[in-house]
Amino acid sequence: MAKGRELKGRIKSTENTRKITRTMEMVATSKMKRAQDRVVAARPYARALGDVIASLYNPDLAESFPLLRRPAQERTAAVVLLTSNRGLAGAFNANLLKEARTLLASLEAQGVQVRLHVVGRKGIGYFKYVGRALEKERTDITDRPTAADAAGLVDGLMGEFAAGSLDAVYVVYAKFNSALSTPPTAERILPVAPPASGAAPKDYLLYPSAGEILSDLLPAYVRNAAYRALVETVAAEQSARRTAMKNATDNAGEMLNTLRRTYNRARQAHITQEIAEIVGGAAALQG
Amino acid sequence: MKVSVISPEALLFEGEATSVVAPAFDGEVGILAGHAPMLTMLGAGMLRVGDGGPAFTVKGGFLQVVDDTVRVVTEQATKA
Numbered sequence: 126m127a128k129g130r131e132l133k134g135r136i137k138s139t140e141n142t143r144k145i146t147r148t149m150e151m152v153a154t155s156k157m158k159r160a161q162d163r164v165v166a167a168r169p170y171a172r173a174l175g176d177v178i179a180s181l182y183n184p185d186l187a188e189s190f191p192l193l194r195r196p197a198q199e200r201t202a203a204v205v206l207l208t209s210n211r212g213l214a215g216a217f218n219a220n221l222l223k224e225a226r227t228l229l230a231s232l233e234a235q236g237v238q239v240r241l242h243v244v245g246r247k248g249i250g251y252f253k254y255v256g257r258a259l260e261k262e263r264t265d266i267t268d269r270p271t272a273a274d275a276a277g278l279v280d281g282l283m284g285e286f287a288a289g290s291l292d293a294v295y296v297v298y299a300k301f302n303s304a305l306s307t308p309p310t311a312e313r314i315l316p317v318a319p320p321a322s323g324a325a326p327k328d329y330l331l332y333p334s335a336g337e338i339l340s341d342l343l344p345a346y347v348r349n350a351a352y353r354a355l356v357e358t359v360a361a362e363q364s365a366r367r368t369a370m371k372n373a374t375d376n377a378g379e380m381l382n383t384l385r386r387t388y389n390r391a392r393q394a395h396i397t398q399e400i401a402e403i404v405g406g407a408a409a410l411q412g
Numbered sequence: 413m414k415v416s417v418i419s420p421e422a423l424l425f426e427g428e429a430t431s432v433v434a435p436a437f438d439g440e441v442g443i444l445a446g447h448a449p450m451l452t453m454l455g456a457g458m459l460r461v462g463d464g465g466p467a468f469t470v471k472g473g474f475l476q477v478v479d480d481t482v483r484v485v486t487e488q489a490t491k492a
Contacts, residue, residue: 166422173418173485177451177476272420272487332436332452338474341453345473345487352420 129395132388136381143377149213150370156268157304157363163269163356164301171353174346175320181335181342182319189336191287192317192343201238202293203260203282204228207354208248209362210264215369217299217307217362218247224309225297237292244278244355268359275352279314283344286315298354299361307361314350317343413445413480415461417468419489429462432482434475441475443482450477454486467492 186193206225208218225248232239242261243249249262266274285291294315299307331338415432417425432443435457443450456471473486 163421167420169416169423170418170420170485173476173483177474177485181451275420328449330448330450330452332438332450338451338453341472342474348487349420 129388129391132384132391136384136388139377139381139384143374143381146370146373146377150367150374153363153367153370157360157367160268160356160360160363161301161304164353164360167349167353167356171349174342174349178339178342178346179320180329181331181339186336186339190340190343192283192315192347193319194286194289195316196292199232199235199237199292201240201291202232202295203240203242203285203291204232205242205278205282205294205296205351206244206248207296207298207358208243208245209358210246212247213369214362214366215372217365217369218245218251220309221297221299222248222251224311228295228297228311240291242278242282266355268363270352270355270359272348272352275355276348278355279347279351280344283315283347291315296351296354298358299365301357301360301364304364304367307357307364312350312354314347317346413443413447413482415482415484417459417461417466417484417486417489419486424468424489424491425461425466429465429482431462432475432484433458433460434484435459435470436475443475443477445480447477447480447482449479451475454484458492459484459486459489 204225206221208221212218229239229241240260241252241257242263243252243259244263244266246264249259249264252259263278279294282291282294286294293313295311295313297309297311300310301307413429415425415427415429416423430445434441434443435455437453437455440457441452452475454470454473454475457469459468459470461467468486468489469492470484470486471488473484473488476483476485
């Protein structure tokens with residue numbers, strides 16, 4: 126029964142694969158829940174910051190803040206691409222890379238010189254493969270990004286933007302709308318687009334002054350945009366991995382059913398054949 | 413009055429309190445109920461909510477008082 130033994134081996138190996146994918150699915154599910162909590166926990170800060178900037182901002186001030194500078198023409202831009210360090214997350218990284226390529230192509234078509242900052246092994250690996258130089262690569266950002274990670278990512282870029290050697294900064298990340306909707310998104314974080322202006326309360330006491338508060342809060346706003354992109358990307362990665370692993374587990378289950386059916390049929394056929402041989406042998410002896 | 417303490421990573425505190433003492437950029441400020449609308453930058457130091465309420469070490473950010481609601485929004489905060 127050579128075929129049976131071979132089938133048995135395949136059944137065993139598929140079972141092992143399914144065990145692994147099921148475990149990864151469960152791990153991703155729990156990591157996603159935690160990442161999702163962090164996305165939600167980051168909202169009050171973003172809202173508070175947005176409210177205050179909106180209440181202080183007025184277009185006359187725009188001239189005096191380097192971060193609000195609107196270059197007449199974009200000549201150099203930086204693109205920060207967030208990808209994951211690990212694979213086995215379906216098309217997650219491929220989608221982000223595609224979004225980044227589209228953005229790069231459209232910027233370069235306008236004659237903008239683009240500098241790439243890539244986070245995550247998957248993105249770095251891709252650009253190494255196509256032979257494109259990266260200005261900065263980082264693989265040290267974990268599943269639990271901190272505000273300090275975000276600051277490290279954009280502080281240098283803000284400095285260059287303020288100094289005028291950079292005209293725009295884009296972030297390509299996976300937006301986490303819900304566990305099922307995580308579209309890759311390109312967002313321009315510099316120059317800052319101030320949130321729609323809200324009315325400032327009357328007789329507002331401002332210490333030291335609106336201008337100084339704004340010059341402190343605008344960088345915080347940019348850092349927060351980067352932080353939000355980081356946490357949303359982590360949540361999206363885990364949800365993509367969960368879906369990919371759920372599909373893999375389901376497929377392994379289906380394959381096991383087919384393999385088991387084939388195995389049982391082979392076993393049955395083998396037994397039937399043996400009985401036929403014995404009966405045939407007995408009949409020959411009697412004859 | 414309502415008080416909330418917010419860092420980039422989380423909402424650290426939200427609730428009623430009778431007073432807030434915060435490290436403003438130029439020295440400590442104390443806020444009691446009925447304070448005029450105010451927005452001030454924060455320096456580094458201890459933030460205390462109410463009498464014997466939670467305390468945090470904060471650095472940077474701002475404190476906002478509007479309609480008897482105090483929002484402390486800081487870039488760095490750890491529970492002390």
